[in-house]
Amino acid sequence: MPLTVIVLAAGQGKRMNSALPKVLQPLAGKPMLAHALDAARALEPARIHVVHGHGAEQVRAAFPDPDLEWCLQSQQLGTGHAVLQALPRVPDDHQVLILCGDVPLVSPRTLTRLVTGADRGVALLTAELADPRGYGRVVRDEHGEVVRVVEEKDASDDERRINEVNTGLLATSAAHLRRWLGRLTNDNAQGEYYLTDIVAFAVSEGVGVEGVLVDDADEVLGINDRAQLALAERTLQRRRAAALMAAGVTLADPERIDVRGELIVGRDVFIDVGAVFEGRVELGDGVRVGPYAVIRDSRLGPGCVVHPHCVMQDVVAGPNCEIGPFARLRPGVELAERVKVGNFVEMKKAVIGEGSKVNHLTYVGDATVGRRVNVGAGTITCNYDGANKHRTVIGDGAFIGSGVMLVAPVEVGPDATIGAGSTITKNAPAGQLTVARSRQTTVEGWQRPRKQPKGGEGGPPDTGGH
Ligand code: UD1
Ligand code: CA
Numbered sequence: 001m002p003l004t005v006i007v008l009a010a011g012q013g014k015r016m017n018s019a020l021p022k023v024l025q026p027l028a029g030k031p032m033l034a035h036a037l038d039a040a041r042a043l044e045p046a047r048i049h050v051v052h053g054h055g056a057e058q059v060r061a062a063f064p065d066p067d068l069e070w071c072l073q074s075q076q077l078g079t080g081h082a083v084l085q086a087l088p089r090v091p092d093d094h095q096v097l098i099l100c101g102d103v104p105l106v107s108p109r110t111l112t113r114l115v116t117g118a119d120r121g122v123a124l125l126t127a128e129l130a131d132p133r134g135y136g137r138v139v140r141d142e143h144g145e146v147v148r149v150v151e152e153k154d155a156s157d158d159e160r161r162i163n164e165v166n167t168g169l170l171a172t173s174a175a176h177l178r179r180w181l182g183r184l185t186n187d188n189a190q191g192e193y194y195l196t197d198i199v200a201f202a203v204s205e206g207v208g209v210e211g212v213l214v215d216d217a218d219e220v221l222g223i224n225d226r227a228q229l230a231l232a233e234r235t236l237q238r239r240r241a242a243a244l245m246a247a248g249v250t251l252a253d254p255e256r257i258d259v260r261g262e263l264i265v266g267r268d269v270f271i272d273v274g275a276v277f278e279g280r281v282e283l284g285d286g287v288r289v290g291p292y293a294v295i296r297d298s299r300l301g302p303g304c305v306v307h308p309h310c311v312m313q314d315v316v317a318g319p320n321c322e323i324g325p326f327a328r329l330r331p332g333v334e335l336a337e338r339v340k341v342g343n344f345v346e347m348k349k350a351v352i353g354e355g356s357k358v359n360h361l362t363y364v365g366d367a368t369v370g371r372r373v374n375v376g377a378g379t380i381t382c383n384y385d386g387a388n389k390h391r392t393v394i395g396d397g398a399f400i401g402s403g404v405m406l407v408a409p410v411e412v413g414p415d416a417t418i419g420a421g422s423t424i425t426k427n428a429p430a431g432q433l434t435v436a437r438s439r440q441t442t443v444e445g446w447q448r449p450r451k452q453p454k455g456g457e458g459g460p461p462d463t464g465g466h
Contacts, residue, residue, distance in 0.1 A: 001095040003045040003115060004174065006086045009033055009101030010053030010073040015225040021055030023101035024062055025229055028236045029260025029278055031062055032223060035104035041067070042108035043115065046094065049086040050101075078192030079168070080184045087181060090174045098195065100168040102223045105232055110219055111169075113212055118171035120208035124149070124199060125169040127217045135165035135222075136196050138211055146209040149196035153189035164211070166196055167220035176207065244271075252291075266302060290324065298329075301337075318354070336371070353396065365389075366408065370396035376420060378403040395430060 013022025023033035033050075040048055052059045053073040060070055071086040083098060090096060097115055099106070110125065117123030124146060126138050136151045137159050149166045150159050180198040188194060202209050214220050218235045221228065234255075240263075241254035248267040251257055256273040263277045266285035274292040281295050284302035289295070291308045298315040300306070307324035314331035321339045323329070329341065330348035339352045342359035350364045353371035358364055360377035366389050367381050379400050381392040392406045395414030400406070405423040412418060413430030421437045428434035 001093060001173070002091075003043060003097060004047045004049065004090045004094045005040040005043070005045045005097045005099060006049045006051060006083055006090075007033070007036055007040065007099045007101055008051050008079060008082045008168075009059065010051050010076050010082055011102070012054040012076070013102065013224065016229075017226075021059055022223070024055070024059060025223075027104055027223075027229065027232055028240075028258075032104045032229075033059070033063070033101045036099050036101055036106070037063070037065075037068070039104075039106050039108050039111055040097070040099060043097070043111055045097070047090070049089065051082045051085050053082075078184075078186065078190070079195035080181055080193035080197065083177065083195055084181045084193075087174065087177055090177075092173075092175045092178070094174045095171060096174050096177055097171045098169060100222065103168055103220055104223065105221055105235060106167075106169065106214075106219045110214055114169060114171045117210040117212040118173070120210050121176065122172040122199065122202045122207060123170060123210045123212050125167040125214055125220065126164050126211045127167055127214045127220045128163050129165055129217060130163070132160075132163050132165045134224075136168075137162040138164040138166055140164075140211070145203075146199060146211045147203050148200040151188065151190065151194060151196065164213070167214065168222060169220070170195075172198075172202075176202070261296075272308075284319070293324075307343075330365075364392075367392040367394065369394045370398065370414065372396060373398050373400070375400045376402035376404065380405055382407045 009023040011022060016022050016025060024031045027035060047069060048067060049069045049071050051071045051073050053076055056072060073082050073085045095115060095118060097111065114123050114125050134152060136149045137155055138146055139148050139150055139159060139162065141147050152160065180201040183201060184193045184197055186193050199209055221232050221235065223229050223232055237258055240259045241251055241257055244265060245251060245254065247265055249265050249269045249271060252272045257271055258276045261277060261279045264282040266283060268286050269283045270288045272289060272291040275289050276294045279297035282299040284300060286302055287300050287304045289306045293306050294311045296313040298312055300317045301319040303320040304317050305322045310324035310327045312329035315329045315333045317335040318337040320337060321335045323341045324343065326343045327341050328346045332349035333347045334351045336352060336354040338355045340357040340359060344361045345358050346363045348365045350367045350369065352369045353373065355371055356369055356373040358375040362375055362378065363380045365381055366383040373394050382405050383389050383392065390408035392408045393411040395412060395416065397415040398412050399417045401418055401420030403421045404418050407423065407425045410424055411427045413428060415431045416428045417433045418424060418428060419433060419435030423436050
């Protein structure tokens with residue numbers, strides 16, 4: 001049977017206490033809803049419908065994905081009512097899998113079990129929780145067959161003692177849903193049309209209901225508030241840390257790494273505490289990442305070392321580069337092999353050749369730097385004239401002394417030497433020393449001014465400032 005997925009995402013999420021719709025709250029670097037959608041896509045369904053309502057425009061704008069169909073539920077009258085918004089567009093011969101935008105950690109494997117379980121009629125994903133509070137409970141008869149789901153607010157004291165809960169995820173056929181959803185009423189404690197009432201309808205018609213118990217209750221964590229959001233984040237990060245270690249990465253502490261995107265690793269990578277990876281990051285064999293690095297959309301070649309407290313984005317580094325501590329590499333930095341970028345160095349749109357060193361307190365922007373170049377401390381490429389950006393080009397083997405201002409557009413020839421403290425506004429020729437600073441003079445016989453003694457004996461002369 002072809003599969004249609006319906007994702008319920010219309011609720012506001014009042015308990016988040018946020019201006020952002022709940023399903024857009026970020027989880028591991030992307031909106032919560034994206035996780036449920038990714039799990040759905042892994043099943044290769046014919047269609048994915050997203051029922052949205054609260055913050056509709058914002059939610060749609062966050063997902064321009066062409067494979068999604070949007071159903072507006074302008075009033076949130078309950079989960080059954082939500083499914084009903086999408087159902088007219090689902091052909092009768094489709095199997096329907098219903099997911100919740102606020103249950104993001106579910107795995108494709110579990111979803112496959114659920115869809116398979118619906119062969120008999122209805123499959124309900126359930127979980128056994130030590131603390132079932134807040135969830136609907138799964139009521140079974142004396143033979144262990146599921147007979148209905150009761151929401152906590154409608155449950156008797158005995159029913160509240162049941163530990164098996166409804167996860168909110170279920171699968172059944174479109175034809176069944178159409179029949180049952182039409183019969184829903186909102187005659188219950190919350191005045192809502194409950195999707196869960198279809199379970200009792202199925203049982204009364206003799207349609208089999210399979211309770212599919214999830215293996216790992218972490219997968220069905222529902223997120224209603226920020227404490228649950230944080231719990232989901234840690235759960236996900238722990239999974240990622242485990243996968244990284246299995247791939248041959250040493251983590252100084254698997255509890256203190258955050259991967260908010262995709263981290264692709266070689267072997268024998270070492271990652272120290274507090275590292276944050278965003279977007280798509282690739283680390284070659286033997287890369288070492290120091291504590292508190294923030295690395296986004298970058299590729300570091302084998303053997304690179306990132307010292308503590310570096311921040312980088314859109315960086316490509318060749319093998320065996322050394323970066324930091326406290327380096328900030330902004331988008332468009334390309335380092336060839338064995339480049340050294342030292343402490344308090346900022347770079348952007350800079351291409352640095354093999355073996356070059358920019359070791360201290362320097363800004364290199366809009367620049368092409370050759371091989372074996374040494375850039376002294378405190379040097380700045382003055383790339384901006386207040387209106388436009390200009391390039392600085394430094395040839396192979398050049399030596400730039402400390403505290404040099406390179407006023408772009410400007411070129412320093414190969415093997416040129418620039419004297420410390422120079423302000424270079426014209427091209428500096430290859431192989432020669434260029435100095436552009438006022439000459440040092442010493443004034444013969446000059447004396448420091450002295451403070452006039454204040455009338456009377458007075459104390460010792462004042463040697464301080466003003
Ligand atoms: C629901 C289940 C409950 C289950 C729990 C698991 C029902 C009646 N109850 O309760 O048995 O234990 O999930 O997390 O189904 N939504 C809409 N439109 C609506 C109402 C809800 O799109 O009109 C969406 C919400 O955005 C959310 C999902 O449906 O993504 C679940 O709704 P929520 O109100 O959180 O249901 P629970 O009370 O948690
Ligand atoms: Ca919920």
